[in-house]
Amino acid sequence: MRKLALSDDILMSIDKPARYIGNEVNSVVKDKNKIDIRFCMCFPDVYEIGMSHLGIQILYDMFNQREDTWCERVYSPWPDLHKIMKEKNIPLFALESQDPLKDFDFLGITIQYEMCYTNLLQILDLAQVPLLSKDRTNEHPIVIGGGPCTYNPEPIADFFDIFYIGEGETVYDELLDTYKKMRDEGCDRRDILHELAKIRGIYVPALYDVTYNEDGTISSFKPIYDDIPAVIEKNVEMNTSNIGWPRKPVIPFIKAIQDRVTLEIMRGCIRGCRFCQAGMLYRPTRERDVNELKAMADQMLSSTGYDEISLSSLSSSDYRPLKELLDYLIEKYNGKGVNISLPSLRIDAFSLDVMSKVQDVRKSSLTFAPEAGTQRLRDVINKGLTEEDILNGAGLAFDGGWQKVKLYFMLGLPLETEDDIKGIPQLAEKICRRYYEIPKDQRNGKCQVTMSTSFFVPKPFTPFQWVKMATSDYFIESAKLVKATMMEQLNKKSMHYIWHHEDVTILEGIFARGDRKLCDVILKAYEKGQIFDAWEEYFKVDVWNECFRECDVDPDFYIFRERDYDEILPWDFIDAGVSKDFLIREYENAKKGIVTPNCRKKCAGCGIAQYKGGVCVEHKG
Amino acid sequence: MNIRVKFSKHGSMKFIGHLDIMRFFQKAIIRAGIDIAYSEGFNPHQIMSFAAPLSVGVVSDGEYMDIRVKSTKSSADSIRALNECMVEGIRVEDYKLLPDNAKNSMSIVASAKYAIYNKTSGVGFINDVDYLNKMISDYLSQEEILITKETKKGETTLNLKPFIYEFKAEVKSFPDEEAVDRACLIFNISTGSLTNIKPELLLQSFFDYCKEEFNENIYQIYRLEVYSRDESENLVSLNDLGANIEY
Ligand code: SF4
Numbered sequence: 001m002r003k004l005a006l007s008d009d010i011l012m013s014i015d016k017p018a019r020y021i022g023n024e025v026n027s028v029v030k031d032k033n034k035i036d037i038r039f040c041m042c043f044p045d046v047y048e049i050g051m052s053h054l055g056i057q058i059l060y061d062m063f064n065q066r067e068d069t070w071c072e073r074v075y076s077p078w079p080d081l082h083k084i085m086k087e088k089n090i091p092l093f094a095l096e097s098q099d100p101l102k103d104f105d106f107l108g109i110t111i112q113y114e115m116c117y118t119n120l121l122q123i124l125d126l127a128q129v130p131l132l133s134k135d136r137t138n139e140h141p142i143v144i145g146g147g148p149c150t151y152n153p154e155p156i157a158d159f160f161d162i163f164y165i166g167e168g169e170t171v172y173d174e175l176l177d178t179y180k181k182m183r184d185e186g187c188d189r190r191d192i193l194h195e196l197a198k199i200r201g202i203y204v205p206a207l208y209d210v211t212y213n214e215d216g217t218i219s220s221f222k223p224i225y226d227d228i229p230a231v232i233e234k235n236v237e238m239n240t241s242n243i244g245w246p247r248k249p250v251i252p253f254i255k256a257i258q259d260r261v262t263l264e265i266m267r268g269c270i271r272g273c274r275f276c277q278a279g280m281l282y283r284p285t286r287e288r289d290v291n292e293l294k295a296m297a298d299q300m301l302s303s304t305g306y307d308e309i310s311l312s313s314l315s316s317s318d319y320r321p322l323k324e325l326l327d328y329l330i331e332k333y334n335g336k337g338v339n340i341s342l343p344s345l346r347i348d349a350f351s352l353d354v355m356s357k358v359q360d361v362r363k364s365s366l367t368f369a370p371e372a373g374t375q376r377l378r379d380v381i382n383k384g385l386t387e388e389d390i391l392n393g394a395g396l397a398f399d400g401g402w403q404k405v406k407l408y409f410m411l412g413l414p415l416e417t418e419d420d421i422k423g424i425p426q427l428a429e430k431i432c433r434r435y436y437e438i439p440k441d442q443r444n445g446k447c448q449v450t451m452s453t454s455f456f457v458p459k460p461f462t463p464f465q466w467v468k469m470a471t472s473d474y475f476i477e478s479a480k481l482v483k484a485t486m487m488e489q490l491n492k493k494s495m496h497y498i499w500h501h502e503d504v505t506i507l508e509g510i511f512a513r514g515d516r517k518l519c520d521v522i523l524k525a526y527e528k529g530q531i532f533d534a535w536e537e538y539f540k541v542d543v544w545n546e547c548f549r550e551c552d553v554d555p556d557f558y559i560f561r562e563r564d565y566d567e568i569l570p571w572d573f574i575d576a577g578v579s580k581d582f583l584i585r586e587y588e589n590a591k592k593g594i595v596t597p598n599c600r601k602k603c604a605g606c607g608i609a610q611y612k613g614g615v616c617v618e619h620k621g
Numbered sequence: 622m623n624i625r626v627k628f629s630k631h632g633s634m635k636f637i638g639h640l641d642i643m644r645f646f647q648k649a650i651i652r653a654g655i656d657i658a659y660s661e662g663f664n665p666h667q668i669m670s671f672a673a674p675l676s677v678g679v680v681s682d683g684e685y686m687d688i689r690v691k692s693t694k695s696s697a698d699s700i701r702a703l704n705e706c707m708v709e710g711i712r713v714e715d716y717k718l719l720p721d722n723a724k725n726s727m728s729i730v731a732s733a734k735y736a737i738y739n740k741t742s743g744v745g746f747i748n749d750v751d752y753l754n755k756m757i758s759d760y761l762s763q764e765e766i767l768i769t770k771e772t773k774k775g776e777t778t779l780n781l782k783p784f785i786y787e788f789k790a791e792v793k794s795f796p797d798e799e800a801v802d803r804a805c806l807i808f809n810i811s812t813g814s815l816t817n818i819k820p821e822l823l824l825q826s827f828f829d830y831c832k833e834e835f836n837e838n839i840y841q842i843y844r845l846e847v848y849s850r851d852e853s854e855n856l857v858s859l860n861d862l863g864a865n866i867e868y
Pocket of ligand 1: 599603
């Protein structure tokens with residue numbers, strides 16, 4: 001039997017030992033003597049979260065299809081085990097083989113949110129791999145970062161040898177082949193990295209030099225060699241049949257956050273909301289073939305035995321064959337032991353009909369994401385959802401027996417005024433009133449309208465990448481104003497208000513648009529014991545403030561400053577496909593409250609058409 | 622049709638808790654193409670129950686799961702299909718049809734038989750079989766074996782003696798360890814809804830009697846079998862209550 005890296009004593013003394021033993025159904029075990037490349041994929045958060053991430057499952061499947069490569073997985077050890085591993089000097093290991101990561105060829109880390117930055121260092125530290133790229137030698141794995149945060153990799157540039165910008169399906173083979181060839185020829189690590197830097201979308205931070213102006217802004221950002229690109233172009237898979245999917249998803253023993261089959265129906269979004277980074281990064285919108293999706297659903301359900309399937313995309317209602325796909329799934333699986341969990345669909349007669357078939361109407365809730373409280377501000381952010389849409393949708397649903405509504409908003413949006421904030425509970429009030437129009441004997445008691453607000457964080461590659469972020473005090477005051485206005489409403493007893501922690505949001509804002517100077521701060525925070533900052537119980541704002549002070553880095557520089565259009569932004573060297581001209585145009589439109597129609601109505605000329613596919617070519621046949 | 626499935630649980634699977642094993646089987650049953658029956662209602666679930674949940678850390682040859690099926694293949698085919706869907710450490714050993722009037726395994730458990738041995742040979746108290754057998758006979762010859770048991774209502778005193786059906790020391794080989802025989806204690810104790818004696822409870826009491834410290838970390842507990850009582854009150858393994866399906 002497989003020998004575990006952790007002793008029985010340790011496993012019996014920690015929470016959820018199943019996080020660390022591997023052996024899950026569909027995990028891949030290969031004979032390591034017949035393998036050329038050992039690759040370990042990492043999601044730098046706790047197992048139950050990491051195992052829920054579709055991207056890792058896709059790459060895991062893709063790498064393991066290569067006969068010369070064995071891809072394994074690792075997740076962040078929870079603080080209880082972290083402490084033991086540090087004390088006993090136990091090197092972090094991959095789940096499948098239980099072998100130490102330090103002996104692997106590659107450690108690939110997916111970086112989905114800024115608040116995992118200290119966890120990146122935890123992984124490297126426990127793996128006993130030097131934290132800084134410059135200190136690693138031929139003996140160490142090559143550390144690759146991927147995922148949405150790598151569209152501004154600068155705050156973590158010192159810790160990575162390579163960033164892979166864009167979708168994983170495209171150039172990994174080229175990267176692995178080049179690596180294998182050069183390693184076998186005995187090439188030095190630095191030469192290998194130099195060669196890899198020539199591949200599309202591959203960014204090797206050590207090979208780029210940044211200089212700064214006196215005011216702290218960037219004065220130049222240049223490659224140190226002539227034969228590597230000055231601008232890194234993102235990778236996109238334009239052939240939707242080649243978009244990866246896990247044929248045999250790994251099934252955790254313990255319940256993961258997503259405990260079901262996930263079917264990715266579409267990449268990208270046609271809507272163009274101005275605050276949304278994903279909507280810009282994953283352009284152009286590409287629909288997967290509906291027949292391929294049906295076969296994928298069948299295959300993944302039968303290879304896992306899951307009792308639930310959910311559809312995933314940024315905006316599923318915009319997937320044109322949605323009805324055909326749902327009809328197929330409902331016909332084949334509904335009531336036969338497989339639940340169909342719907343993504344948040346636009347609420348209309350069609351979606352309500354589907355929902356009533358697959359969920360218990362009285363228990364389920366409707367979700368709307370107006371994001372802003374007034375039409376004026378929704379026009380600013382280009383959120384094409386009108387008050388009429390919401391009231392009509394809610395009305396239809398109430399008539400159909402629903403009682404619960406969830407509303408998602410953001411506070412601190414650019415150009416927000418007091419009226420917009422008050423507009424949040426005022427909108428909730430209108431929804432409640434619509435409910436109470438139903439005669440008393442035909443309704444089921446009270447309705448429940450939940451408003452949830454998060455705080456807006458400006459992100460790179462969005463029209464709001466130049467804006468000044470709102471302050472902590474503003475966030476607290478505006479949340480209070482929502483609450484106070486709610487209390488003035490007639491139907492306040494049918495309303496409920498939830499908001500998120502503002503300190504974490506500020507730090508997220510700093511990292512999102514940060515530069516290389518932040519590497520020192522993150523390193524210092526890790527040295528002071530910060531890990532799991534995404535978890536409220538472990539995030540300590542005082543420690544972070546101390547780190548900024550000690551590193552002599554002014555956090556306000558990154559968030560409380562409106563940038564000029566001609567400033568060199570830390571992520572300007574990445575070409576995400578959307579042009580800067582388009583982003584500027586969109587920001588100017590936002591200021592004037594001019595709405596930009598979605599990609600299907602009218603092309604806004606964002607620059608993505610250069611990839612010649614997806615929605616950009618749809619209407620032209 | 623009600624089916625009783627017997628399986629074993631070894632190796633790293635001992636760290637997977639009872640509820641997660643249940644979730645594991647729910648999916649494995651689908652993958653194996655077992656024609657399981659579902660409950661009625663909006664979210665139908667598989668009709669399935671487990672006998673005597675095992676604690677994390679314990680390995681076992683005697684795990685039982687009862688399922689209801691709408692149709693079935695032969696025992697041999699079903700066992701093969703299920704084993705193709707297992708992971709290292711879990712093996713389906715039997716698949717038997719229960720008589721129509723059979724009670725659910727959960728309700729009929731009367732006792733369970735365990736072995737315990739030193740995880741690292743030589744490290745621990747379980748070495749000298751002759752000495753251990755002498756201590757066991759002294760221990761069992763006490764008039765009463767009183768222990769304190771934690772219950773929902775607080776601590777109660779219990780006489781363990783009538784609930785110990787077998788207790789001895791011997792030398793055996795174990796699948797979780799390298800192929801060297803080692804000394805072990807073997808005991809059969811009351812389990813289930815009437816009087817549930819956890820193995821640790823007996824061990825603590827016996828070790829106390831021998832003036833030895835019971836450090837759970839250095840011993841491996843191993844469940845060998847689970848029993849029910851027949852009409853004449855004899856202990857019979859749960860497995861004996863079903864019959865093989867042959868076509
Ligand atoms: S080029 Fe036009 S259609 Fe294509 S993504 Fe950009 S705005 Fe949409």
